[in-house]
Amino acid sequence: MTDSRSSASAPHRIVVVGGGAAGLELVTRLGDTLGRDGRAEITLVDRSRTHLWKPLLHSVAAGSLRRSQHELNYLAQAHWHRFIYRYGCVAGIDRGAKLLQLGAMHDDEGREITPATVIPYDTLVMAIGSVTNDFGIPGARQYAVPLESPEQATRFNRRLVNACLRAHAQTDAIWPGQLHVAIIGAGATGTELAAELHRTVRAVIGYGLHRINPARDLHIVLIEAADRILPALPERISRATSVLLAALGIEVRTSARVAEVREDGVALATGEFIPSELVVWSAGVKAPEVLADFGGLEANRLNQLLVLPTLQTTRDPDIFAIGDCASVARGEGRGTVPPRAQAAHQMAAHMHPQILRRLAGQPLRPFRYHDYGSLVALGPYRTLGTLMSRVIGRSLFVEGVFARLMHMSLYKRHEAALHGSAAVFWRAVVSAILQKLTPGVKLH
Known part of the structure; x- marks a missing residue:
């Protein structure tokens, strides 16, 4: 479909929502081509001000990576690559008028930063990623720290360091569960975090917190509902990883379903209680709730927008979805494209020439995911x-x-x-x- 407006009146308006791996790569490519020569106006909308590659979050949480060395400022990237950055959070959409609705943004003291507004679009690309799926487990939101943003990863790291300082300074004996970390979900994020924490917590203690005995006082437990860790990966990788974690002294609990997260630990469905001062939730993801009923677009039970092979949403050819928030069928009964960084990278690379074809009035091509x-x-x-x-x-x-x-x-x-x-x-x-x-x- 070509631009609904006269090409002589104004450039085509492309709005990309979400500055994660897929969205930011896409607007950068579009800005370097369409934005630089004025053929289109490209806008990126995100509720954060900086970008950090999501697979790095577990390293930020463990303290082995500094945010400042890897974060990218959206305003600077927009200036360098000829697109517009809008700070805001999606509140809704008027598909008939082609208006994206943004809610007001406030600071920590409640003062308004940006007012509620609307952004007109000709082509809209939803790339708002995923959020933690706690499956409604009692206490999960209140007591477990998710790892879906740099702020949450930093929050966990700060709590971890504070826990070490507190244990070193106290005169009483370390209580049961103190300096214990329970990681719920043994996918790639949870498993990598467990291994990183084994090293980094010992490094923190090594800087002079001699009252803490790592072998005696530290304990990391990895809790997984499936019958093995890394259930989405080949069994050989799962076995090899389990052997390494056991050698490090990390406890692995498989076929263990969480019934409740409490302030002092995790209760399992069997009635067993695992005392833990720190709890991380990495057990599942879903698309943000705003997509559950987004202008009547079709979504699945995980709030992901259903798309055609061209990555256009099933009910609106002017709206595309890429990355974790898109449900992309792989065909031949192979399910959907998994929410991985390589999938987001491939979708962004596919969408760039796709939009060029759209503006030229050429037929769009289907997306094909390659699992590397x-x-x-x-x-x-x-x-x-x-x-x-x-x-x-x-x-x-x-x-x-x-x-x-x-x-x-x-x-x-x-x-x-x-x-x-x-x-x-x-x-x-x-x-x-x-x-x-x-x-x-x-x-x-």
């Missing part, structure tokens, strides 16, 4: 996973240095899409220097 495998980085201890080989038609098990390099390349590919290859090289050099000049973990 899965990798799990267990802190400094081990990286392992599978890579899909098109030559032999099956996956290959990889580990060691090669697997670690492949895992690093996923993030570098994302950075290259936002900054270019030369900038990525120099950022890596600066990051390596800073690591030599600062503590190995975050201590505040």
Whole structure:
């Protein structure tokens, strides 16, 4: 479908909602092409002011990565790449008038930052990602820390460091469950976090908190409802990871369903109670609630927008959905595209030429997801996973240095899409220097 307005009157208005991996890569590409020569007006809407690649959140939570070295400011990115950044939160949509509705934004003291407003669009791309799915478990929202934003990851890290300082300063003996961490959900995020915490908490203690005995006082338990950890990955990876976690002293509880999260720990459906000072929830994701009834668009039970092979929503050809908030069928009874960073990257890469075709009045092409495998980085201890080989038609098990390099390349590919290859090289050099000049973990 071509622009509903006269091309001579105004540029085509493209609005992308969500500055995660998919949305930010897309507006950067669009700004460098359509925005730079004035063929379109590209707007990015996000409720945050900075971007951090979501797979890095567990490292921020563990304290092994500093947000400031990896965060990207939306205003600066918009200036450099010729798109508009609007700070706001989606409240609704008027599909008939093609108006996206934004709610008012307030600061921590309740003062209004930006008023409620509307943004007109000709092409709308929903890329608002996913949020934690707590499945309605009592106490989960109140006492468990999710890892869906940099602020939440920082909040957990601050609580972790405070817990260590508190235990070191107190005169009483450490109470049952103190300095214990329960991680609910043994997918990639939860499993990687467990391994990272094993190292970083010991590093924090090593900076002088000698009253804490790591072998005696620290305890990490990984709780998974399925019969094995990493249930979405091949069983070989699950087995190898379980062996490593056991060697580190991390307790793994499979086939364990959480009944309630309390201030002092986790209650299982069996009646057993696991005392824990800190609880992390990484058991599932869903699309934000605003999409459950978004202008009459079709959504599934996880609030994901249903889309056609072209990534257009099923009930409105002017609205697309990409990333975790989109339910994209893989065809041939293979289910839907999983909510992974590689899927978001592929959708963003597909949407750029897709929009160029749309503006030129050319037919749109279907999106095809290519699974390049899965990798799990267990802190400094081990990286392992599978890579899909098109030559032999099956996956290959990889580990060691090669697997670690492949895992690093996923993030570098994302950075290259936002900054270019030369900038990525120099950022890596600066990051390596800073690591030599600062503590190995975050201590505040």
